[in-house]
Amino acid sequence: MTSPGTSEKPDELDELVLLHLTEGERQRSAVYIDSVPRPAGRALVGRREVQLGQPRFVAFVDQRPGANWAHPCRYLLVDPVSRQVEAVPGDGPPVFGALPPSWRLVWRSPGIDDWRLLPIFQQNPEQISQKTKDIP
Amino acid sequence: MNTPLTPLRPVLSVTIKQAALASLTPQQAAVARLSIGGSIFPAGHTFKLVDTVLTVKQDAALVFVDLMPQANWGHKCAYQFYDPATGKLLYQQDALFPPNLAGDIALEVFHAPLVPIVPIRPVAPVMPVSPAVPVAPATPVMPVMPVLPADRAIPGQGLTRALVSDVQVPASEVVEQRYAILWTSQISDLRHVEDLEFMWRTLVNVYGFASANIYVLCYNGTIGAVDVSGAVGNWAGNNTPYEMSVYSSATTANLQAVFNTLGGKLKPKDLVLIHTNNHGSTTGLCVDSSTVITPAQFGTMLKGLPAYRTLVVTMEQCFSGAFQNPTLTNSTAANTVFASAVDANTSSDGAAHFDPWALALIEALSGATAAWGALPSKPNPNLDGLVAIKAACDWAKANDTGSDDDPQYADQPAGCGSRIYLGLSPALPDQDGDVNADGCTELVVTSPWGLGILEQLGAKLLGLVVTPNGTRFGGWLLNTADNLIGPLANFSGGSQAEIFISSPWGIGILKLSGATMTCPMLQPNGTRFGGWLLDTTNNAFGPAADYDGDGADEVLVVSPWGIGILKLSGSTMSAPMMQPNGTRFGGWLLDTSNNNFGRAGDYDGDGKDEILVSSPWGIGILQMSGSSMVSPMLQPNGTRFGGWLLDTYNNIFGPSADYDGDGSAEIFITSAWGIGVLKLSGGTLVSPVMAQNGTRFGGWLLNTADNHFGPSASYEGGPVAEILITSPWGIGIMRMAGGTFDAMMMQPNGTRFGGWLLNTADNQF
16 A cells, blocks of 8 residues: 555556546546645645545646647546545646656657657656556 | 018928928938928017027028927027028027917928937037038938839939938838737746747848837746746747847736837827737636736727727637637727637647747748748738738638647728738838829828928929828818828829828828818718728728729729729719629639739720739739729639749739830739749730849849839830839849840949939838
């Protein structure tokens, strides 16, 4: 089991998120996960404020990567204990500009060029590589 | 006690005005205001100038020279006294107050500063007592207009710009300013900033916008973007440093401040371009991650502007179509165009560099890629090769690579975008003609101050009419801020040219009468000329020509509805021809949204003028026939006229004139390949002259990349028209000779024509 507040076993978390992608999202999207979970309480996902009863990992599904904002996207809130996933619709990115370094790319559909991906601030060169996974 | 005054004879008044103007240095001419008294002041006449008295030494006419016309009194000025018999300057006295502080002396202003003098500062204190021989300045101090448009030059006389420069004729920049607001947000990506830089370069380098008139609101007040940390580096277009100057950060307050600034500047003939390149939400244009400018807010900003001529709004951000109605509804411009990448419900596409729709739009406007390379195809130009906003938007829609974009377009009045160009309006659209029927051509010039009609007299120009705004010509109230002058033509027949004039109120025809003008015809908008409903907000007038062959000229009028020919009829106009879009003129399908009309001439030598028309399909010649038109010639692109391959996307139609002297007009045509002369022959055209770049016309090396052609005229007199060619090297006059041209005259830059120093880098013809 993944402990809240850590980013251990990211593959397990990634697979859980990818399982919840729609068919359309599998065909055309870019998916990012913040490895630092949000604590319980009020949290901002995109421009929407939500109330979290438990800590949640946040995944961001960009449904039209490369398009100007605002455009359709989804936030997936993952309970690391129960493994339940809650979806929140959105129309904007977690932040404008580069994502904080705790975010990582976990899925890009075929044909999504690099320029369509959100930039991620890098803390050191070892973290530069962007990871992609196959749909489980 | 002063004795009663004797009126000054008008002929002497003219001579004295000329002498006074000639005495000014160019610097003085740019700032001074000259006025003349209508009387002869006898010796001993006194002017009470607050704390001094100026006594006239001998009988004289007075020219009062105000050297700081925008300053409060007292300030430096001069009293020039002229011989009332000869018009020669007798002497000059400097002073600090005018002669008419009490309003008891009538002065006629005949020269005024052409640009506002800000700040007020002292100017050259005195003028020479004896007028110097006027010498044309090597480089005009003020921008000046081309003197002889098209085919109206005085045969055998070289009316030069040197003469015009003596009276400081303004370029149209003086009365027509073009402004731009370029906006990204504080959350923009670098690609948005790249678009802004491309637009900025296009406006400045292609269209000649003053960089000070472009308000760039970008990011945090610097050239930056949220997806870039540190310096942005070179511009992606051609890998050179950014050139645009950022005015302020992209905040709502700063945008409102720019609108406030424009509100204090805009004049009736000005143009404003607003381009936003950015993110957007369903609620509005993004400012930062939590703030937007709503369509309603934007509309309120537009509504706060004064009246002006043209507003063009182009928006790239998501949901930008939501701004269409607020823009059209709240615009205070006479003509408004709105274009956006998407409708009100759609997100717009991005790209690695540049947003696709914005890129395509700016490419269409610039005529080149961001790397300044050739476009794979061209927007549909008019006969001069100019691309209207509508044509640019059409091209952008067709070449937008953003698969999810859905470009929108609207204009108000409908169809106006087909005749809106980002360049300056032609400085002299047919503003010359023989207005006093003396056999010579006169020029009509305007400035923010008023209007003048200038006639060449020896080595100078004589002001036949020099009148400030506010003057009534019959019922027409002169206001050069919103009056459009031209075309000049013989609307009533005979030998005297009249002046066609239009304004937001309506139209009129002015006719010279002594030192003023009468207005034999003036009608307000809403008047029906036959069936034609006059509406100067969307009617375009010209060219004027004798379409029906009765010896009097008519004027072509084009609107979003169709076209008409208006003919002076007593105190109004009639419309002997008017037809709506969709009409077939022979084979030509009328569509004023993409038809370009111009270059009237008697192409078939029948004594009636025809008109050249082009479209994306090809070209035609239209001839009036009863109450409609016929097309004796129409041919599609791809047609060979002799050896000339027609391509209206890449051909520029130069002045039409009788180059071979056979009594029929021919069409001068250019392309990137070279030049040609096209002549009507049956139902098509032939090309008696075709010359590839690299050809030598005598000593002139043809290169259409940097040669400019026109005006055409019979520079040597006689029935054959020649054409003026200019290049970075110098100028030449070419005459058709068999299947080629000969250089009758060619001179390099640096040559002095009398006092005029030729420099094609800043001379305009």
